[in-house]
Amino acid sequence: MKKSFITLAVLAATGAAMAQSSVTLYGRADLGVGSEKVKGKSTTSMFNGGLTTSRWGVRGSEDLGGGLKANFQFEQGLRLTTGEIAKSGGTEFGRQAHVGLSGGFGKVTLGRTTTVYDDARAVAVSFSVFDSSFTPANNGVFGSGGDYASRASSQIRYDMPNLGGVYGGLTYAFDQKADVDSTITGLLLGYKNGPMNFALGYQNQKEAADKYLQLAGAYDLGIAALAVGYNTRSGSDAKGDDTELTLGVEVPVGAAVKLSAGYATSKTEVGNATSSKASGFALGATYTMSKRTRLYAGYRDVEVKDGSGKVKSDGSLLGLGVRHDF
Amino acid sequence: MKKSFITLAVLAATGAAMAQSSVTLYGRADLGVGSEKVKGKSTTSMFNGGLTTSRWGVRGSEDLGGGLKANFQFEQGLRLTTGEIAKSGGTEFGRQAHVGLSGGFGKVTLGRTTTVYDDARAVAVSFSVFDSSFTPANNGVFGSGGDYASRASSQIRYDMPNLGGVYGGLTYAFDQKADVDSTITGLLLGYKNGPMNFALGYQNQKEAADKYLQLAGAYDLGIAALAVGYNTRSGSDAKGDDTELTLGVEVPVGAAVKLSAGYATSKTEVGNATSSKASGFALGATYTMSKRTRLYAGYRDVEVKDGSGKVKSDGSLLGLGVRHDF
Amino acid sequence: MKKSFITLAVLAATGAAMAQSSVTLYGRADLGVGSEKVKGKSTTSMFNGGLTTSRWGVRGSEDLGGGLKANFQFEQGLRLTTGEIAKSGGTEFGRQAHVGLSGGFGKVTLGRTTTVYDDARAVAVSFSVFDSSFTPANNGVFGSGGDYASRASSQIRYDMPNLGGVYGGLTYAFDQKADVDSTITGLLLGYKNGPMNFALGYQNQKEAADKYLQLAGAYDLGIAALAVGYNTRSGSDAKGDDTELTLGVEVPVGAAVKLSAGYATSKTEVGNATSSKASGFALGATYTMSKRTRLYAGYRDVEVKDGSGKVKSDGSLLGLGVRHDF
Numbered sequence: 001m002k003k004s005f006i007t008l009a010v011l012a013a014t015g016a017a018m019a020q021s022s023v024t025l026y027g028r029a030d031l032g033v034g035s036e037k038v039k040g041k042s043t044t045s046m047f048n049g050g051l052t053t054s055r056w057g058v059r060g061s062e063d064l065g066g067g068l069k070a071n072f073q074f075e076q077g078l079r080l081t082t083g084e085i086a087k088s089g090g091t092e093f094g095r096q097a098h099v100g101l102s103g104g105f106g107k108v109t110l111g112r113t114t115t116v117y118d119d120a121r122a123v124a125v126s127f128s129v130f131d132s133s134f135t136p137a138n139n140g141v142f143g144s145g146g147d148y149a150s151r152a153s154s155q156i157r158y159d160m161p162n163l164g165g166v167y168g169g170l171t172y173a174f175d176q177k178a179d180v181d182s183t184i185t186g187l188l189l190g191y192k193n194g195p196m197n198f199a200l201g202y203q204n205q206k207e208a209a210d211k212y213l214q215l216a217g218a219y220d221l222g223i224a225a226l227a228v229g230y231n232t233r234s235g236s237d238a239k240g241d242d243t244e245l246t247l248g249v250e251v252p253v254g255a256a257v258k259l260s261a262g263y264a265t266s267k268t269e270v271g272n273a274t275s276s277k278a279s280g281f282a283l284g285a286t287y288t289m290s291k292r293t294r295l296y297a298g299y300r301d302v303e304v305k306d307g308s309g310k311v312k313s314d315g316s317l318l319g320l321g322v323r324h325d326f
Numbered sequence: 327m328k329k330s331f332i333t334l335a336v337l338a339a340t341g342a343a344m345a346q347s348s349v350t351l352y353g354r355a356d357l358g359v360g361s362e363k364v365k366g367k368s369t370t371s372m373f374n375g376g377l378t379t380s381r382w383g384v385r386g387s388e389d390l391g392g393g394l395k396a397n398f399q400f401e402q403g404l405r406l407t408t409g410e411i412a413k414s415g416g417t418e419f420g421r422q423a424h425v426g427l428s429g430g431f432g433k434v435t436l437g438r439t440t441t442v443y444d445d446a447r448a449v450a451v452s453f454s455v456f457d458s459s460f461t462p463a464n465n466g467v468f469g470s471g472g473d474y475a476s477r478a479s480s481q482i483r484y485d486m487p488n489l490g491g492v493y494g495g496l497t498y499a500f501d502q503k504a505d506v507d508s509t510i511t512g513l514l515l516g517y518k519n520g521p522m523n524f525a526l527g528y529q530n531q532k533e534a535a536d537k538y539l540q541l542a543g544a545y546d547l548g549i550a551a552l553a554v555g556y557n558t559r560s561g562s563d564a565k566g567d568d569t570e571l572t573l574g575v576e577v578p579v580g581a582a583v584k585l586s587a588g589y590a591t592s593k594t595e596v597g598n599a600t601s602s603k604a605s606g607f608a609l610g611a612t613y614t615m616s617k618r619t620r621l622y623a624g625y626r627d628v629e630v631k632d633g634s635g636k637v638k639s640d641g642s643l644l645g646l647g648v649r650h651d652f
Numbered sequence: 653m654k655k656s657f658i659t660l661a662v663l664a665a666t667g668a669a670m671a672q673s674s675v676t677l678y679g680r681a682d683l684g685v686g687s688e689k690v691k692g693k694s695t696t697s698m699f700n701g702g703l704t705t706s707r708w709g710v711r712g713s714e715d716l717g718g719g720l721k722a723n724f725q726f727e728q729g730l731r732l733t734t735g736e737i738a739k740s741g742g743t744e745f746g747r748q749a750h751v752g753l754s755g756g757f758g759k760v761t762l763g764r765t766t767t768v769y770d771d772a773r774a775v776a777v778s779f780s781v782f783d784s785s786f787t788p789a790n791n792g793v794f795g796s797g798g799d800y801a802s803r804a805s806s807q808i809r810y811d812m813p814n815l816g817g818v819y820g821g822l823t824y825a826f827d828q829k830a831d832v833d834s835t836i837t838g839l840l841l842g843y844k845n846g847p848m849n850f851a852l853g854y855q856n857q858k859e860a861a862d863k864y865l866q867l868a869g870a871y872d873l874g875i876a877a878l879a880v881g882y883n884t885r886s887g888s889d890a891k892g893d894d895t896e897l898t899l900g901v902e903v904p905v906g907a908a909v910k911l912s913a914g915y916a917t918s919k920t921e922v923g924n925a926t927s928s929k930a931s932g933f934a935l936g937a938t939y940t941m942s943k944r945t946r947l948y949a950g951y952r953d954v955e956v957k958d959g960s961g962k963v964k965s966d967g968s969l970l971g972l973g974v975r976h977d978f
Contacts, residue, residue, distance in 0.1 A: 023652045025351060025677060027710065029724040029751035031762040033808070033826075045826045046762065046806035054751075056710060056726055058353065058382060060652050062618055070619040070650045072355040074382055074404065078726065080763040082741065082805040082828075083749035089408065097409035099355035099380075099650050110357040110372065110648070111406040153408040154372035156359070174359075174371045176408075292714055293722040322762070324722045324751050326675050326712050349978050351677060384679065384708060386978050388944055396945040396976045398681040400708055400730065415734065423735035425681035425706075425976050436683040436698065436974070437732040479734040480698035482685070500697045502734075 027056035027326050031080045032133070032296070034319020046081050050321035051132045051286070051296050053086060054078040055095060061102075068103040073113075089153055098155075107159040116157060116169035116188035117212060118150045120201025123190070124216035124229020127250040129260035129284035133317065134298030136280030137264040140313060141302055142231070142244050148203055148212045152184045165193040171203070182207035195220040209236045224251045240270030256288045276312070278304040292325045353382035353652050357406045358459070358622070360645020372407050376647035377458045377612070377622050379412060380404040381421060387428075394429040399439075415479060424481075432495075435483040442483060442495035442514035443538060444476045446527025449516070450542035450555020453576040455586035455610035459643065460624030462606030463590040466639060467628055468557070468570050474529055474538045478510045491519040497529070508533040521546040535562045551576045566596030582614045602638070604630040618651040679708035679978050683732045684785070684948070686971020698733050702973035703784045703938070703948050705738060706730040707747060713754075720755040725765075741805055750807075759811040768809060768821035768840035769864060770802045772853025775842070776868035776881020779902040781912035781936035785969065786950030788932030789916040792965060793954055794883070794896050800855055800864045804836045817845040823855070834859040847872040861888045877902045892922030908940045928964070930956040944977040 032050035036043050048054065057075030064070055075096035077086030088094030089112065098111030125131060152173035159169040171186035183206045190199035201214040211234045218227040226249055233242040244266035251259045265279035280302030287295040297320040304313045358376035362369050374380065383401030390396055401422035403412030414420030415438065424437030451457060478499035485495040497512035509532045516525035527540040537560045544553040552575055559568040570592035577585045591605035606628030613621040623646040630639045684702035688695050700706065709727030716722055727748035729738030740746030741764065750763030777783060804825035811821040823838035835858045842851035853866040863886045870879040878901055885894040896918035903911045917931035932954030939947040949972040956965045 023351065025675065025710065027724075027726070029726075029763075031751050033762075046808075058351065058652075062616060062650070062652075064615050064619060068615075070615070070648070072353075072650050072652065074353070074355075074409075078745060078749060079743075080749045080751060082743045083726075083745035083747070083764040084743040085745070091405075091408045091410040093404060093409035093411070095409070097404060097406045099357050099406060099648055101648065110359075111355075112409040156372075289716050289720075289722070290714060293716060322722070322751055322753065324714070324724050326710075326714075326724065349677065384677065384978075388942060388976070388978075390941050390945060394941075396941070396974070398679075398976050398978065400679070400681075400735075417731075417734045417736040419730060419735035419737070421735070423730060423732045425683050425732060425974060427974065436685075437681075438735040482698075 022062075023058060023060035025056070025058055028052065028054055028323065029080060029326075030054050030321065030323040032319045032321020034317055034321075036315065036317045038315040039313065047133060047317075047319060047321075048079045048081050048086070049133060050298065050319055051128060051294070051323045053095075054080045055086075057096060059096075064101075066103070068101060070099070070101055071107075071109070072099045073097075088151060091153075094151065094153075100157075104161065106161045109155070109157040109159075111155065112151060112153045113155060113157060114150055115148075115152050115155070115171040115173070115184065115186045115203055116159070117148060117171065117186040117201040117203035117214065119169070119188050120190065120199040120214040120216050121148070121150075121229065121231070123197050123199040123218050124214065124227055124231070124246050125248065125262075126218055126227055127225070127248045127260040127262060127284075128258065128286050128296065129250070129262040129282045129298060130246070130248055132284065132296070132298060133319070134282045134284050134300040135264075136262050136282040136300055136302055137244075137246055139280070139300075139302045139315060140304040141264050141266050141278040141280045142242075148210070148233070149184060149205055155184070165191050167192060177207075195222075208239075210234070210239075224249055238270070240268055240275060242266055242268050258286050258288075260284045260286075273307055275307045276304065277307075277309075278302070294323045296321055296323065348388075349384060349386035351382070351384055354378065354380055354649065355406060355652075356380050356647065356649040358645045358647020360643055360647075362641065362643045362645075364641040365639065373459060373643075373645060373647075374405045374407050374412070375459060376624065376645055377454060377620070377649045379421075380406045381412075383422060385422075390427075392429070394427060396425070396427055397433075397435070398425040399423075415477060417479075420477065420479075426483075430487065432487045433485040435481070435485075437481065438477060438479045439481060439483060440476055441474075441478050441481070441497040441499070441510065441512045441529060442485070443474060443497065443512040443527040443529035443540065445495070445514050446516065446525040446540040446542050447474070447476075447555065447557070449523050449525040449544050450540065450553055450557070450572050451574065451588075452544055452553055453551070453574045453586040453588065453610075454584065454612050454622065455576070455588045455608045455624060456572070456574055458610065458622070458624060459645070460608045460610050460626040461590075462588050462608040462626055462628055463570075463572055465606070465626075465628045465641060466630040467590050467592050467604040467606045468568075474536070474559070475510060475531060481510070491517050493518060503533075521548075534565075536560070536565075549577070564596070566594055566601060568592055568594050584612050584614075586610045586612075599633060601633045602630065603633075603635075604628070620649045622647055622649065675710060675712035677708070677710055680704065680706055680975065681732060681978075682706050682973065682975040684971045684973020686969055686973075688967065688969045688971075690967040691965065699785060699969075699971060699973075700731045700733050700738070701785060702950065702971060703780060703946065703975045705747075706732045707738075709748060711748075716753075718755070720753060722751070722753055723759075723761070724751045725749075740803060743805075746803065746805075752809075756813065758813045761807070761809040761811075763807065764803060764805045765807060765809060766802055767800075767804050767807070767823040767825070767836065767838045767855060768811070769800060769823065769838040769853040769855035769866065771821070771840050772842070772851040772866040772868050773800075773802075773881065773883070775849050775851040775870050776866065776879055776883070776898050777900065777914075778870055778879055779877070779900045779912040779914060779936075780910065780938050780948065781902070781914045781934045781950060782898070782900055784936065784948070784950060785971070786934045786936050786952040787916075788914050788934040788952055788954055789896075789898055791932070791952075791954045791967060792956040793916050793918050793930040793932045794894075800862070800885070801836060801857060807836070817843050819844060829859070847874075862886070862891075875903070890922070892920050892927060894918055894920050910938050910940075912936045912938075925959055927959045928956065929959075929961075930954070946975045948973055948975065 059073035073096040100109040154174040168189040173184040186203040216229040229246040231244040248262040268276040282300040284298040301316040385399035399422040426435035480500040494515040499510040512529040529538040542555040555572040557570040574588040594602040608626040610624040711725035752761040806826040820841040825836040838855040855864040868881040881898040883896040900914040920928040934952040936950040953968040
């Protein structure tokens with residue numbers, strides 16, 4: 001079947017009946033070449049998923065009548081440098097593996113998928129410079145005391161219907177291990193209207209005894225879009241608490257180019273003493289060749305210090321790459 | 327390729343030429359929530375494949391002219407709770423991985439697939455209450471001395487053409503291990519006509535020194551469908567022999583609801599002494615939302631005793647879920 | 653989505669717009685049954701990929717305008733005897749996992765794919781008797797000192813545009829291991845015009861300290877096609893050097909049958925002494941049932957001797973099988 005085609009055009013050819021049931025084979029291929037510097041030592045190599053993780057998946061929805069739909073999605077991450085499956089949560093289809101129903105009541109999703117909290121974080125880090133390998137909010141800046149679980153297995157996720165711009169949802173993920181209480185619960189509440197988007201997220205990860213709270217806001221001024229996020233982790237006495245801040249700006253230059261800059265800083269306190277401080281910044285540019293294909297370049301610089309101000313780790317990444325969606 | 331569609335409608339749009347060669351991307355997503363009780367201890371969790379295992383696959387057939395066809399199928403099982411591949415026989419595409427030819431002579435399949443014996447068992451346990459996590463014929467009821475291999479690798483499977491209702495087939499699976507004789511051979515003979523379906527199956531698993539014999543019958547009375555199965559395993563002196571019985575009934579209620587009940591009992595004898603006795607029952611209901619989407623609920627209760635009548639294990643499962651085919 | 657179809661016919665139905673962006677789900681299913689003899693001991697079994705490895709994949713290209721295209725491919729090998737993923741380079745999509753751009757300048761591919769050197773080898777072993785399990789250039793004949801890497805991870809591969817029959821390319825694969833220099837570089841230069849095809853390939857595998865040089869030529873006389881290849885490996889003092897020769901002929905018999913024969917011989921020299929000599933021959937036949945489906949039969953006989961002329965290993969394979977493409 002060497003010349004088979006699966007495209008949008010099929011919809012045009014076959015008419016409205018198509019809308020009643022659809023299955024989509026989709027994916028993303030993202031690779032770059034860059035120079036990474038860790039504690040003064042540089043390595044030039046090919047790197048995976050400069051903008052976002054490469055993947056392939058199958059998803060679909062079926063119209064059951066009366067506004068009701070059945071939905072499913074299976075998605076697998078890939079490392080294109082080697083062809084390895086990029087597991088998430090230790091499983092092959094760990095990016096998305098779910099089935100559910102949607103309708104006037106909202107949407108119920110069963111299985112493994114992102115938590116509702118991850119949607120709140122996404123508002124704060126919505127620019128390409130954050131949603132990438134160049135993000136300054138990784139490499140020990142965010143999550144020095146353990147970053148949140150962006151996905152949960154055995155999850156019941158509920159997304160409410162949009163009510164005049166108000167959106168929100170709930171996550172309940174069943175215990176995954178017999179001997180520990182690994183339940184994850186979460187809540188999302190947001191408001192999106194025209195250029196503005198505000199979100200509040202909460203996530204409780206019982207196994208690690210960590211509670212996360214995210215406040216995020218984004219505003220599109222037209223000549224530039226701004227985003228800010230404030231995130232806290234409240235943990236056990238031994239692990240202490242984190243507070244984290246992100247600032248981002250993205251500026252369109254003509255129709256095809258977007259420049260973005262991001263800053264992230266965090267602090268971990270155990271007892272009343274600061275045990276870790278970290279910060280980083282990033283610069284990025286994307287060039288849109290088509291709706292499906294982009295070129296990108298980015299630079300990230302991050303530094304992590306211990307409580308006394310001594311540098312524990314620092315590093316930078318300079319790279320460029322290509323991302324293709326299908 | 328975010329809005330591509332792969333559907334039945336493509337056939338209508340493109341005409342009869344389509345029938346000459348087809349490739350289908352297909353799958354199933356099945357998840358439920360339930361409470362399982364084992365030796366008095368209850369656990370509530372999400373569970374996989376309440377009705378049948380989640381999966382995805384690719385299959386196709388090519389018309390070679392003169393009634394001859396080339397056929398293939400690759401199929402992978404999934405655990406949607408976590409996104410893990412559900413291996414069968416230890417391999418990723420262990421559910422189906424075969425190529426073959428079919429025509430007036432019948433059908434020859436090469437590779438890994440179900441054995442012909444599995445078709446005889448399917449007649450006995452054809453109702454949804456059996457073909458599910460709620461089946462009373464698992465959890466030590468059937469197969470206390472080792473259940474049969476439902477699939478075989480390196481298999482040559484032959485299915486004869488249907489002759490006035492008579493169907494049948496042969497399984498020959500080559501040795502998989504160098505040092506043991508792991509060959510599997512099997513035979514199926516059945517008769518299906520209108521409401522009735524009878525089947526006889528035989529399977530010899532040389533490695534385990536187990537020989538299985540299945541007698542199965544099903545009859546659809548209209549207001550209810552009935553099925554009965556009698557299954558024996560003849561094993562080594564040390565492992566002994568099993569005899570197993572299944573009874574099932576399924577009652578349609580209106581167009582969309584089916585209620586079913588099943589009973590299974592088994593006995594293992596080593597020498598002339600009974601070493602194990604087990605029995606279980608199940609109740610199930612399915613609600614057909616569309617040809618592709620079902621809701622289901624079920625209850626299963628099983629008890630396994632040793633030769634002296636002492637309970638070795640017991641358990642129950644109460645759950646509900648959704649199954650979506652694509 | 654049980655009756656969905658993904659075919660060529662879709663193109664006809666939906667018109668030229670289809671050509672602008674395409675995604676193809678494709679694959680190959682190849683299984684055979686044969687008798688293998690190793691040091692006098694025969695084993696009859698099902699064997700994988702008699703003609704070529706079974707596989708499935710997704711590939712596509714997008715027209716970006718001005719002759720520029722974005723291309724991608726993900727491909728996974730399969731062992732149909734058991735349903736196991738046939739990893740390449742230790743990864744699941746190790747056969748092909750890449751993204752890139754092509755246009756008037758040629759083609760740039762990033763990720764894991766075949767090296768340009770592999771294209772030169774392909775000219776020498778282009779007949780079905782070589783490109784199969786029956787190839788006499790395996791089982792210790794070629795590569796007694798270590799065969800070349802046919803694929804490389806983290807590769808930048810450049811293919812020049814065809815210039816009046818002249819073709820060529822470059823491979824640069826980044827270091828894959830932190831502690832060793834595993835870089836692979838390669839070069840291809842060829843000329844293809846009408847019945848003739850000549851190629852020169854060079855590959856330097858730094859980690860193993862091996863340098864490969866391949867000279868290959870093929871000529872199609874009409875009543876028969878001929879191919880010859882001369883290949884050398886220049887290695888470390890301890891591993892020595894290899895010289896290898898292949899000769900092949902393929903004769904069409906009618907429209908559907910092709911008979912082919914191949915001979916391969918090699919020698920390894922450590923210092924100035926011959927440490928290993930090997931040779932083998934093969935006979936093959938393919939019967940084309942359709943463009944997508946073939947039956948095949950083959951025989952291969954190989955013998956490897958040490959420096960003193962004593963037989964170290966010998967073996968033969970006699971088998972037949974079916975290959976189906978989709």
